[in-house]
Amino acid sequence: MCSCLSRKEEAESLGNDSRVEVKEMVQSLEKPQTKLMTGAEAVATAAKLSRPQVIAAYPITPQTKIVETLSGMVARGEMDTEYINVESEHSAMGAVIGASLAGTRTFTATSSHGLLYMGELVWWAGMTRIPVVMPVVNRSLNPWNIWPDHQDAMAFRDAGWIQFYAKNNQEVLDLTICAFKIAEHHKIWMPVMVCLDGFILSHTSAQVEIPSQAIVDAFLPPFEPLAMLDPDNPFAHGSLTDSEGIWEQRMSLIDGFNNARVLIPQILKEYTDKIGRLGDYLIEVTGNIEEAECAIMALGTLGEEAEQTVEFLSEKNIKTVVFRLRVFRPFPRKELISLIKRVPRLLVIDRAVSFGNAGQLAIEIQAELFAHKVDVLFYQKIMGLGGMDVTYADIAVEVENILKEE
Amino acid sequence: MNVKIPEMMDRPEVLLRGNFACAGCGLSIAYKTSISALNRPIVVIPACCSSVIQSLHPNVAYNVPTLNIAFAAHASAASGIARAKKMRGEDTTTVVWSGDGGTYDIGLSTWSGAAERNENIIHFCYDNNFYSNTGAQRSGATPRGAVTTTTPRGKREKRKSIARIMAAHDIPYIATASIGYLRDLYTKVKKASMIEGYRFILIDAPCPTGWNSDPAITPELGELSVKTGYFPLFEIEEGKLTFSKRGIRYKDPINRLSIEKYLEKQGRFKSMTSEQTKLLTDDLQYEWDMLSKLE
Structure with missing residues (x-):
């Protein structure tokens, strides 16, 4: 028997039930x-x-x-x-x-x-x-x-x-x-x-x-295009x-x-x-905000690592929540303030420094806290510069230190 | 190729009245002649006098679509335009219109990349031998002995040979032209427009403001630069150099006017010593000799 049967021929040779399967297979190419x-x-x-x-x-x-x-x-x-x-x-x-x-x-x-x-x-x-x-x-x-x-x-x-x-x-x-x-x-x-x-x-x-x-x-x-370089409608851009x-x-x-x-x-x-999955939030919240003793804020993979910290600390009966900023510009200040107002402590982790001052995320959040008179205990930490490894346990130590200091 | 005078008279007005150019501006003459010879041009202008003379936003004296871009980004931006218009299937001519600062110095790497990729661009360099936009500082194109605000005792180094650097990229067409010979310039632009790939035209463009010369004699200075052998006119196609009909007789030093005839009309050369003049003359002969090797 020829091995180069088309899918359709192959399906027909196998009977009606298989034909349905092939149809599904073809459709699946349209699926994710x-x-x-x-x-x-x-x-x-x-x-x-x-x-x-x-x-x-x-x-x-x-x-x-x-x-x-x-x-x-x-x-x-x-x-x-x-x-x-x-x-x-x-x-x-x-x-x-x-x-x-x-x-x-x-x-x-x-x-x-x-x-x-x-x-x-x-x-x-x-x-x-x-x-x-x-x-x-x-x-x-x-x-x-x-x-x-x-x-x-x-x-x-x-x-x-x-x-x-x-x-x-x-x-x-x-x-x-x-x-x-x-x-x-x-x-x-x-x-x-x-x-x-x-x-x-x-x-x-x-x-x-x-x-x-x-x-x-x-x-x-x-x-x-909103505006285009076009010989029929000349204009100067950036003059x-x-x-x-x-x-x-x-x-x-x-x-x-x-x-x-x-x-x-x-x-x-x-x-x-x-398409699915993504969600429409600018700040992702992981953990129980109502019970949290401390919120952790970070960008990118540090934010995801902090999600592990939430789980890790909950086993020690320490309640935390992660606010991960997905968008930094425009700065999502409204969403941020409404979240921070609901927690007693906030730890902001930066993976960069504005030298001569502090981490950029920390600086900007402090400005919002002041402008909105938010009463929260504020902590900041710079971590992971130059690719220094930061694990969920490292972040947990920072949270535990904060709670201990008080 | 021979362009008839009536054809040149009939060209579109690309530089409108009310522009900010100084009296006797050489680049304006070069711009009008060159851009009007092109089919549906889109012009990219880096930082240079041309980014200023177009007037203040929202007014614009250029009657062709113009993209103003950072100093060292002319040929890269033009590469993007040329590829995008190809992708859109639009018939346009992408042009880089740069001064000698943008071409000889700060923008050298961007055009070298575009030339190596043989992007479909015509690159014009109007050469006034210095940074005119910022008020007359030295550039790689400044000749030995010329006074600029950053070489108050005259430049100590020789002028860079941009055409030979360009020639080393083996691009399909290179030409030099002077605003003293507009028909020659116009013809070369027309010829360039019929060739595909990266094309380069270097234009001698006097600047009375920076050269401290009489604005009324700008075209005359353009002629003198050729007749004294200061600015050789030629084309390079497929690696072969041909001196232009207008300038070939000045290949022989005997036919050249004395360089003093050119220098004495410009304040920038006023304090030249005879030794500096001799060195400059040697520089010019060296360039002619090097160019002749490409014939």
């Missing part, structure tokens, strides 16, 4: 698939599903696997994308700014020194509102060290970019797809950084559910602007962030309704 993949692969998969038309990127550890995976996809014809192998990160951002203003959906990714070298144009994209999506694989700065901390992304918290911090590979994939819809929303129209911790996520495999292309297409329509013009532009950027504050949860909800 679950794969074991690294954070870098999750970024590349999300980018592919989002159909960027121009990608420009320069490799840097630990982002490398993202650009390698994407250039492979483009070379194999799996993506209809112009891939520009630029000679630096500065040029990567330059190219996506040009490509975005020429009317295409754009994507790049970087890390650490790459982000710093790109810096001038990261600000250019922020201030002139270029809706590019850029995962940043968080990595420490000099002297040479490839391990994770948040110093790189934190250096750009003021640059006019929306910033997400993901806790696992699934969230990396989901947030990257959402990032395009958020960046390109005409009432937001600004660049988005999706931060993921180097190695802990980028190089560690975990189970990731991948939505079908059809369902992502239904969620994310094709790129619709010399006086003080009043800059003032007007900056106020409009502030408005854009206020819009984003409202629209991000709506877009996350739409994603969750159409």
Whole structure:
């Protein structure tokens, strides 16, 4: 018997019941698939599903696997994308700014020194509102060290970019797809950084559910430029602007962030309704807030590690709760205050420092506590710089010390 | 290729009235001539005088779509535009319009990358030999002996040969032109526009404000730079250099006007010693000799 029967012929040869099975099999291709993949692969998969038309990127550890995976996809014809192998990160951002203003959906990714070298144009994209999506694989700065901390992304918290911090590979994939819809929303129209911790996520495999292309297409329509470089309608972008013009532009950027504050949860909800999992919250709460003696706040994988701390301490009869900020810009102050008001103590863990002051997250939360006259015992701790390992037990020790000190 | 004068008279107005250019501005002449020769141009302008003369937002004196971008990002931004327009299937010409600061110095790495990738871009460098936008500081294009605000006693080093650096990238088309010979410039731009890939046109563009010269003689200075052998006119195609009809006779030093005729009309060379003039003359001959090897 010929071994090259089509599925249909094979099904018919096996009778009616099998035919139903085959039909289901064919349909299952339209359903989500679950794969074991690294954070870098999750970024590349999300980018592919989002159909960027121009990608420009320069490799840097630990982002490398993202650009390698994407250039492979483009070379194999799996993506209809112009891939520009630029000679630096500065040029990567330059190219996506040009490509975005020429009317295409754009994507790049970087890390650490790459982000710093790109810096001038990261600000250019922020201030002139270029809706590019850029995962940043968080990595420490000099002297040479490839391990994770948040110093790189934190250096750009003021640059006019929306910033997400993901806790696992699934969230990396989901947030990257959402990032395009958020960046390109005409009432937001600004660049988005999706931060993921180097190695802990980028190089560690975990189970990731991948939505079908059809369902992502239904969620994310094709790129619709707000303004485009077009010989039929000439205009100058980024030209010399006086003080009043800059003032007007900056106020409009502030408005854009206020819009984003409202629209991000709506877009996350739409994603969750159409695709699943993600949830529409800006701050993830893990643990019983009503019973908690202390709340722990952290970004990215430190936030996920703290979730283990909650479980670990509950066995010792210490009640804690984690508030993990998923979005750092716009700063979700309303949600934050309503949560902090419900706990007696707050421990904020930063994986970066504003040298000469304190951790960025701690500084910003303290400002909100003061502005809203929130009565909470406030503690801060800097952990995990330069990739120093931080376990749930390390975080538990910090909480226990706080409770002991009193 | 021969462009007829009536064709040049009939070109679109790309630089509108009310722009901020100084009297006798050389780059304005270069811009009008070059950009008007192109089909549906989109122009990328890094930090330079051209980012200032377009007027203040929301007014704009350029009648073509223009992207202003950071100093060292012209060719990268243009690469993005060229690829995006290709992806969208739109027929446009992507242009880098940069001064010598952006091309010789701070933006060298971005254009070198784009040239190596052979991006479909025409890169113009209007060369006024210094950083004019910030008020006359030295650049890699400043000739030996010229006074700038950062070389108050005259520059001690020779001028960089950007055309030869560009030629080492083996791009499909390189040309030099002067605003003293507009038909030659226009023809070269037309020719470049019919070629695909990374093309480079270096334009000698006098700056009366920074050179301390009479604004009325800007075109004359453009002619003198060619006739004295200061600025050789040539094209490089497929690695082969051809001196242009307009300038080939100045390959022979005997046919050149004395360099003093060029220097004496510019305040920036006023304090040149005879020794400096001799060194400058040697620099110029060295460049002619090096270029001749590419013939």
